[in-house]
Amino acid sequence: MDEIDSVVVELLKSLEGVKHVGKVSDDVRRKLIEHEERYSSLGPIGVDNLGVRSAAERDRLYFIIKDKRFRPPPIPTVQLVAEDGTVIGEEIIAGKRQDAGKNEKTVQFGKDFTLYCSRAKEKGKNSRFILPPVPFPEVEKLGFAKNVVSSSPSALGDAELKSSIGIKDDPKLASILVGLDVSK
Numbered sequence: 001m002d003e004i005d006s007v008v009v010e011l012l013k014s015l016e017g018v019k020h021v022g023k024v025s026d027d028v029r030r031k032l033i034e035h036e037e038r039y040s041s042l043g044p045i046g047v048d049n050l051g052v053r054s055a056a057e058r059d060r061l062y063f064i065i066k067d068k069r070f071r072p073p074p075i076p077t078v079q080l081v082a083e084d085g086t087v088i089g090e091e092i093i094a095g096k097r098q099d100a101g102k103n104e105k106t107v108q109f110g111k112d113f114t115l116y117c118s119r120a121k122e123k124g125k126n127s128r129f130i131l132p133p134v135p136f137p138e139v140e141k142l143g144f145a146k147n148v149v150s151s152s153p154s155a156l157g158d159a160e161l162k163s164s165i166g167i168k169d170d171p172k173l174a175s176i177l178v179g180l181d182v183s184k
Contacts, residue, residue: 004144004182008062011138012178017070019173020165024061028164032056032177035156046128051077051151054133055179058147063161064176074137077152079130080115082123089115136178147181 001009005023012021024032033056036049055061064070072094080089092112105117120127133149140148153161158175162168 005060005062007142008060008139008145008178008180011142012062012064015064015070015138017066017068018064019067020063020065020167022063022165024063024161024177025164028161029056029061031160031164032153032157035160036154038156045080047131047154048128049131049151049154051131051133051149052153052157052177054149055151055177058149058179059181060179062178063165064178065162065165065167065173066176067173070176073134073150075132075134077131077134078113079132080120080124080127081130082119083126084123086119086123087116088119088124088127089113139178139180144183145180146183148178149180150176150178152176 001023009021009023012018032052036052074093076091076093078091079087082088089109090113092108092114104119107115107117109115131151134151136148136150139145152158153175159169161175161177162170162173167173
């Protein structure tokens with residue numbers, strides 16, 4: 001690890017709820033991408049983890065293993081998207097109000113997902129789940145960091161990452177990837 005890696009790792013370690021932090025090896029990076037490609041076709045509705053792919057394309061890739069005390073994400077991390085890109089459902093972030101529009105009827109799935117009924121009825125036939133790249137404001141503030149994105153890997157990727165650092169696959173702990181390029 002160089003000085004930049006040390007700064008990023010120390011920053012990530014300082015965040016509440018973070019249990020483990022490190023830099024992702026090239027081998028694990030490759031395996032994470034493979035897992036996301038496999039995971040995308042496992043169910044009846046496609047899943048496209050754009051966030052993991054985007055983070056893995058960055059010059060540097062770090063991981064966080066976190067517990068429930070970690071802050072909520074700044075934007076929804078799961079969206080149900082129609083073929084034309086219309087968001088027809090999305091995760092509800094705790095403490096943030098979703099604005100569906102005045103005439104949009106919604107259906108809640110559990111406490112964390114909203115489906116926009118008219119959009120789904122009109123465009124939902126060939127929809128897929130998207131896990132978008134998510135901003136990571138704490139790292140974005142570092143003067144050398146650019147193109148910062150984060151994302152949660154699939155269950156397969158999460159297990160791979162935990163295994164690679166020698167920790168048990170505990171369902172109370174989740175992983176986040178943080179990718180960044182370095183300003184030259």
